[in-house]
Amino acid sequence: EAGVTQSPTHLIKTRGQQATLRCSPISGHTSVYWYQQALGLGLQFLLWYDEGEERNRGNFPPRFSGRQFPNYSSELNVNALELEDSALYLCASSQTSGTETQYFGPGTRLLVL
């Protein structure tokens, strides 16, 4: 069974640009979560999507947004990139809405220059 997949694996942008990160959940999973992991720091919760709706978001500014598509895949958009947005962005999926174990993808490494 395929795990959570993310693309691209690496992304280099400059300040002020926009970044789009993509995630495909495990087949049968309806919930998708996004996390930011800055170098040397813990995982910070960004967003939770379930059945196409945003269910919750962490303490991040509105320039972090996303959506979930009918096939449950998800996209994270970061607008007006800042240097401190450089981090590993992790996507996770779970079988039911926020109640089951979250399985993580390999992440997208975003570097903002």
Added chain:
Amino acid sequence: EDQVTQSPEALRLQEGESSSLNCSYTVSGLRGLFWYRQDPGKGPEFLFTLYSAGEEKEKERLKATLTKKESFLHITAPKPEDSATYLCAVYRYSSASKIIFGSGTRLSIRP
């Protein structure tokens, strides 16, 4: 305020030297506690979910236990390939339904 604290921050062991990692939490209405393993630059790999005090789960050289205030990840006779960062996370009953991660313990096993 909900909080998850892991200790120690880093732990260096000799191959075969058993030890324990700690995860203490202050969460109202704990629904579940998760343990993950994370290798550098990769996504966390799921290890265990514990739901109630007294519960124990094992996988190879790892054993996780849960009390009302903390969880332990015991590692028995570790090997160099067990070197990784081990993350603890808690999930609580609420409409927010988000999990809170600890900062992790970096485990290094010397051959």
